[in-house]
Amino acid sequence: MGLWRIAALLAPLAGAKGLLLAVSGGPDSTALLIMTALWAAGGSRPPVEVATIDHGLRQEARAEAEAVGEHARRRGLKHHIIAWRGPKPSSRIQELAREARYRLLAERARKIGADHIVTAHHVDDQSETVLFRLLRGSGLSGLKGMAALTERFGVFLARPLLGLSKAELVAYCAAHGETFVEDPANADPRFARTRMRRLAAALAQEGLGASEIARLSRRAARMEEAVASATRAAAERLNSGRSNGVYDAKTLFGEPAEVALRLIAGEIARVGGSEPRRIRLERIEALGAALEKSIAGGEAFAATLAGASLQLTPKGVLSIKKAPPRRRKSFNV
Numbered sequence: 001m002g003l004w005r006i007a008a009l010l011a012p013l014a015g016a017k018g019l020l021l022a023v024s025g026g027p028d029s030t031a032l033l034i035m036t037a038l039w040a041a042g043g044s045r046p047p048v049e050v051a052t053i054d055h056g057l058r059q060e061a062r063a064e065a066e067a068v069g070e071h072a073r074r075r076g077l078k079h080h081i082i083a084w085r086g087p088k089p090s091s092r093i094q095e096l097a098r099e100a101r102y103r104l105l106a107e108r109a110r111k112i113g114a115d116h117i118v119t120a121h122h123v124d125d126q127s128e129t130v131l132f133r134l135l136r137g138s139g140l141s142g143l144k145g146m147a148a149l150t151e152r153f154g155v156f157l158a159r160p161l162l163g164l165s166k167a168e169l170v171a172y173c174a175a176h177g178e179t180f181v182e183d184p185a186n187a188d189p190r191f192a193r194t195r196m197r198r199l200a201a202a203l204a205q206e207g208l209g210a211s212e213i214a215r216l217s218r219r220a221a222r223m224e225e226a227v228a229s230a231t232r233a234a235a236e237r238l239n240s241g242r243s244n245g246v247y248d249a250k251t252l253f254g255e256p257a258e259v260a261l262r263l264i265a266g267e268i269a270r271v272g273g274s275e276p277r278r279i280r281l282e283r284i285e286a287l288g289a290a291l292e293k294s295i296a297g298g299e300a301f302a303a304t305l306a307g308a309s310l311q312l313t314p315k316g317v318l319s320i321k322k323a324p325p326r327r328r329k330s331f332n333v
Contacts, residue, residue, distance in 0.1 A: 001035075001175075007042070009160045010160050017116075019048045019049070019158075020049055020105060021048065023120075024181075026120075027169055030173050034173070036118065037072075040077075046114075047114070048077055049079070049114065050069075050078065052069070057093070057097070064181050082105070084097070084100050084104060094191050110155065114155070117156070120169070125166075126145045126146055126210070130143055138281070140220055140258075144220040146162065147221075165210065231259050234255050238263070246317065247317075264284065264287065268310075271307070271308045271321055273322075291318070295312070308322060
């Protein structure tokens with residue numbers, strides 16, 4: 001992989017105040033370290049530092065983190081080892097470790113004046129993410145997969161290598177004579193990610209490989225952008241001249257079904273203080289079906305969901321307000 005291609009991959013990061021590379025010592029992040037070090041040395045670039053999280057889950061983790069530090073220093077980059085302290089959970093360990101990892105990285109990024117955390121997620125990771133979300137009933141927004149740039153814990157999270165495969169990154173490390181480690185958890189069938197990798201391998205044999213799933217995620221992203229734009233336009237029309245959270249239900253459900261459901265979900269999340277992605281799509285769909293049935297029959301309807309109270313009058317006025325204190329009963333589907 002030539003410097004011109006590396007420059008193209010990392011070009012979106014040129015305007016950052018500073019970069020903190022998340023490097024575990026595996027082949028993906030080791031390749032990211034090499035690429036970014038070469039790129040940073042090639043001209044006027046933002047400051048780059050490296051961080052490794054020691055989750056305290058394996059005895060070898062500290063030595064692996066120290067090896068990353070030696071590699072970073074050889075490349076002229078400052079390295080930080082950050083420990084995940086405190087008791088560790090007995091369940092959902094990978095999910096909670098990932099959350100802790102991003103939180104700790106964000107804290108260190110802010111401390112050193114970096115506004116971007118950079119990870120080595122690649123096209124195979126994207127494929128696993130899409131499959132994982134598909135199996136859990138995700139909607140269109142989930143099937144678009146990981147974005148190249150998002151915001152988390154007050155800093156940007158950049159994934160510049162989403163267009164590369166794991167095989168390319170392993171080959172890149174080999175071409176530069178760099179060794180790397182493999183986390184044994186990656187082969188542990190107790191973890192969902194491991195099972196996704198096995199499923200992805202089986203699907204690839206049938207012609208649905210990482211590149212095909214990545215293509216699906218790109219198409220889903222385009223469609224998601226269009227639907228999100230239509231939803232914003234509908235929100236402006238429906239809220240014009242009305243109290244916030246109050247709708248003419250017939251007009252609301254006169255919008256395309258996906259737009260109407262998104263408007264309801266967005267309002268529930270806003271007044272209830274939840275993240276939209278935390279509200280299960282099946283619940284929103286069931287709620288939408290119940291509302292449509294009540295509208296058609298001219299009936300009153302009431303429900304609570306995710307901290308929001310919904311009230312539909314027989315005349316078709318729908319209000320979505322914050323649920324009263326201590327009334328935590330959720331809408332049952």
